[in-house]
Amino acid sequence: MRGLVERLQKVKLFVLDMDGTIYLGDRLFPYTKSFLGAVEESGREYCFFTNNSSKNRGAYLEKLCKMGIIISPEKMLVSNQVIIKWLKEKRPGRRAYVVGTASLIEDFRLAGIKLSDAAPDYVVLGFDTSLTYEKISKACHFIRNGAEVFGVNPDLNCPVEGGFIPDCGSIAALVKASTGVGCEFFGKPSRHTLDYILGQSGHSAQEIAVVGDRLYTDVAVAAGTQVTSVLVMSGETTEEMLAGSDIKPDIIAENVGEIGEYLRKNG
Ligand SMILES: [Mg+2]
DSSP: OEESGGGGGGOOEEEEOOBTTTEETTEEOTTHHHHHHHHHHTTOEEEEEEOOTTSOHHHHHHHHHHTTOOOOGGGEEEHHHHHHHHHHHHSTTOEEEEESOHHHHHHHHHTTOEEOSSSOSEEEEOOOTTOOHHHHHHHHHHHHTTOEEEESOOOSEEEETTEEEEOHHHHHHHHHHHHSOOOEEOSTTSHHHHHHHHHHHOOOGGGEEEEESOIIIIIGGGTTSSSEEEEETTSSOOHHHHHTOSOOOSEEESSHHHHHHHHHHHO
């Protein structure tokens, strides 16, 4: 490991990215379980956070369970929860038009947010793998008529086996091209996500480390705060990308296995 490694001493909670960090696609990294064990044995905690708003908490709990990682539901955080909490606080009683998958819409419904596909107060854009021309046209129509627009996560692409598929940020770019209105994003790296994690965990910023494989989401979410960022080189970031980036992680590790070894040695 490189960087401000001693900062890990104060860390009580690891917020872990998923794809590229603990697994790749459907393949759990061989060192992940040992790392999670080391976190617990050192008296620390972990939770998972994903920007992927095409799925919800239940789907991720199931995926982890299939890999032999059984966690309590509150340890599984999805960007869906960040935007829903904010909207309930800041736009109470307002109606939403959600461009999203059935599971994202279900999360809004369960949270008690009123949905409307006739006269919404705001439009929510998610990573909608069931996107249709009708949905995007309606969203643009509502925005042109004055509805606010929010994006659940800013990612332009989502890695899948064999390449990439367009994510929420690309759908928002299409909406912006048509309406001229850009949206405010939630998920990593937005400050909303950090505020959500601080609020939910009850830990101070110094007691939290975010761990992930992407500079512009996982690492950037901690920029300018006391939260420690740990970049793992097991996913999409190469040494060249790291050298050329303005976003600098506090710590660089080959993978989470290396963090586990450090915790076992240093307590
Ligand atoms: Mg990742």
